[in-house]
Amino acid sequence: MAKKEEEEVKLLGFWGSPFSRRVEMALKLKGVPYEYLEQDIVDKSPLLLQLNPVYKKVPVLVHNGKVLAESHFILEYIDQTWKNNPILPQDPYEKAMARFWAKFVDEQVGPASFRPVVKAEKGIEVAIKEARELITFLEKEITGKYFFGGKTIGFLDMVAGSLIPFCLARGWEGIRVDVIPEEIFPELNRWIKNLLEIEIVVECIPNREKQIEHMKKVAQRVKSA
Ligand SMILES: N[C@@H](CCC(=O)N[C@@H](CS)C(=O)NCC(=O)O)C(=O)O
Incomplete structure (x- = not known):
C-alpha cells in the first residue's frame, strides 16, 4: 500500500498575538501536527515579508507549499481541510x-x-x-x-x-x-x-x-x- 505523504504544516506566529493563538487552537483541536516558527513582529523576518507581502503580519500558515494569511481565512481553511471536530456550524x-x-x-x-x-x-x-x-x-x-x-x-x-x-x-x-x-x-x-x-x-x-x-x-x- 502506498504510504500517505507527510503533510507539511508550518505556522508563523507571535506568542502574544491573539490572531496566532486562535490558529494554534484550531490546529490543536484538529490534531494536526505543525511546526511553529516564532516571529519578531517589529523587526520582521525576510520569510514573513516574503510569505505575507500584502499585510506583513502573523499568522501565516503554510500547508504543503500553499501559503495563507489572515486568521479568519486560515481557520476556515483548516476546518475544510481537516474535517474532524468541526469549527464552523454546518447550518x-x-x-x-x-x-x-x-x-x-x-x-x-x-x-x-x-x-x-x-x-x-x-x-x-x-x-x-x-x-x-x-x-x-x-x-x-x-x-x-x-x-x-x-x-x-x-x-x-x-x-x-x-x-x-x-x-x-x-x-x-x-x-x-x-x-x-x-x-x-x-x-x-x-x-x-x-x-x-x-x-x-x-x-x-x-x-x-x-x-x-x-x-x-x-x-x-x-x-x-
Ligand atoms: N487581520 C489579521 C490581523 C493580524 C495582526 O494584526 N497581527 C499582528 C500581531 S497581533 C501583526 O503581525 N502585527 C505586525 C504589524 O502590524 O506590523 C488576522 O486576523 O490575522
Missing part, C-alpha cells in the same frame, strides 16, 4: 452569524478595548464606556449558552477566546483598567471559565506576566507613534 445561517460576530470582535470590540489604554482621546472613562457598550452585544449572544459554538468550542469561541480572556479579562493589570468586570458581564465571565476548562485553549493562552509586560510596551509604542 448556513449559523455559519454566517458566527462569521458576523467574529468580524465584530476583531474590528470593533478589540480596538475599542485597547483604546482606554492606548488612545483615550476622550478620556479613559468614556473609552471604557464605549468599549462596554460593544461588549454588551457579546454578553447577550453568550447568554444561556456554554460556548458560542454550543456544547463545543467553535469559530467564534476561538476568535473571541483568543482575544477576550487574556487581553480584556486580564484587566490590563499594571495599568489598572478593567474593561470586562464580572459584575457587569457575568455571562462572558462564565464563558471564560468554561473556556479555561478546555486544555487546548489553556495551552494557547500566554503567560500572564509576560503578557502584561508586552501590553504595556504596546501601549507605550502606540502612544509615542
